[in-house]
Amino acid sequence: QKEVEQDPGPLSVPEGAIVSLNCTYSNSAFQYFMWYRQYSRKGPELLMYTYSSGNKEDGRFTAQVDKSSKYISLFIRDSQPSDSATYLCAFNTGGFKTIFGAGTRLFVKA
């Protein structure tokens, strides 16, 4: 079993749709849960990070963590063409090493 599983997509949605991106993980020691966005031919940039279970909202983005199910989600409301990118989930035990998912490619059609 992989430590992190993420559907590579691609996921194609119309502008204005609600997008749901998900990752599962197997390491119970993960305490920090992150989402990065990576545009084509650019480096990843941190979107959100969450400590422990629960929800965190930032504008159109909501990160959700369910530690009991080892499942995290990122929701994007009112999606825009500028949201078209690859979204990487990432995990950390509280040390310095971050483990990334493979990324989900998202296309938002105008």
Added chain:
Amino acid sequence: EAGVAQSPRYKIIEKRQSVAFWCNPISGHATLYWYQQILGQGPKLLIQFQNNGVVDDSQLPKDRFSAERLKGVDSTLKIQPAKLEDSAVYLCASSLDPLAGVSDTQYFGPGTRLTVL
């Protein structure tokens, strides 16, 4: 604030040749990371420096890869000799304060896209 700079942006070499990548982190950032991102995969940490000391190089293929960070600022990553499977994007990232742990944001450069023929 200037971001993380990397050069070259693209490199094409033949197998068994050598190649070097350069990274200039954000000014004042103590921690520097080199990641390998193979097409369709997430970034994999190769080596992490704190100032000019190595924190983690457990996934660096030391028989062919080497990295250094002189004076705790710029860093170079070298591959010698290159193999076909080294074709990937090599990302450099930096963060300000390692003692802040994971809440200390990593800032990534644009990467160097390496193609080994």
